[in-house]
Amino acid sequence: MKKWQLLSSAALLTLTLAACNSEKATDEQSAKDNTEVTEAAQFPVTIKDALDKEITLEKAPERIITLAPSNTEILFGLGLNDEIIAVNDNDTYPEAALSKESVGGMEFNLEQIISLQPDLVVAHESGLYSFNEQAIAQLESIGIPVFVVKDAKTFEETYETIEQIGKLTNKEKEAEEMIASIKEGIEEIEVKVADLEEKSVFVVVGTDPKLYVAGQETFISEMLEVLNVENAVPELGWPQYSSEQFVKSNPDIILVTYENDLAAIEENDAYAEMDAVKNANVKLVDSDTTSRQGPRIVEGIESIGEAIYPEVFNE
Incomplete structure (x- = not known):
């Protein structure tokens, strides 16, 4: 090839690469602009929380503090790893939460929360005994918005959360995908258990010092419904049971959510004649996934399913 032809080819290649790079830069800028336009169109956002209090955000938060494990799991599940700057002492999942700064558990450090300068604090209705309305008002008085998540009793309320x-957080698409995934998993479980023989189940959530159980219209009771099993506790909520009531209920299976409750039931002479005790049907289920109103609902149902129908769920 002649020298002028080589120079011409090199020049053409340079122009082509420059055009490609220019086009790529334009596409990237366009994508960035579209994202900013989309976000601008969604904000400001105003939502009422569990306290019937309106919270308004002018833009998507970049610094988030979460005060409950279920909130934490939702936020990480939506892909907000970088935005989460602090969590609470009770967080155990996901693993990334363990490396985040903690602002407390039974009691929260208000000064620490303020010093971290969050754009959003996500609290929980069930935790207001340790993070009360006075603390919320103090944060909001200095411009830190606090959204209190409803203590969901049903899957539908969890989806709403x-x-x-x-x-x-400008993660509406991700939220829709999370909900769709949960619903799909539940449907698959319902098909799996549809033809199984119904069993009665008693869920113990504490034995020290009193016996507390999971009744009707609770989150865990809805999990039992998905599995097509009968909740042997007819009362609503989380009633306290006497030993006599417990023995009289005589369910096929007793589930406990804490390991120390296994021995408390299996080794108690008062319960020795219960069918579940005699047949070694006192089983431990995962306390986190069966109680947290978040993205691991399906895992919680499966944990219960493995205890009740091991031949089906351990395949």
Whole structure:
């Protein structure tokens, strides 16, 4: 090839690469602009929380503090790893949460929360005994918005929580995908257990010093419904049971959510004649996934399913 032809080819290649790079830069800038336009269109956002209190965000939060494990799991599940700057002492999942700064558990350090300068604090209705309305008002008085998540009793209320958090954090699409995934998993379980023989189940959530159980219209009771099993506790909520009531209920299976409750039931002479005790049907289920109103609902149901129908769920 002649020298002028080589120079011409090199020049053409340079122009082509420059055009490609320019086009790539334009595409990237366009994508960035579209993202900013989309976010701008969604904000400001105003949502009422569990206290019927309106919270308004002018833009998607970049610094988030979460005060409950279920909130934490939702936020990480939506892909907000970088935005989460602090969690609480009770967080155990996901693993990334363990490396985050903690602002407390039974009691929260208000000064520490303020010093971290969050754009959003996500609290929980069930935790207001340790993070009360006075603390919320103090934060909001200095411009730190606090969204209190409803203590969900049903899957539908959990879906609503996921949608709300998704809307507040500009993760609506991810929230929709999370909900769809949960619903799909539940449907698969319902098909799996549809033809199984129904069993009665008693869920113990504490034995020290009193016996507390999971009744009707609770989150864990809805998990039992998905598995097509009968909750042997007819009362609503989380009633306290006497030994006599417990023995009289005589369910096929007793589930406990804490390991120390296994021995408390199996080694108690008062319960020795219960069918579940005699047949070694006192089983431990995962306390986190069966109690946290978040993205691991399906795992919680499966934990219960493995205890009740091991031949089906351990395949």
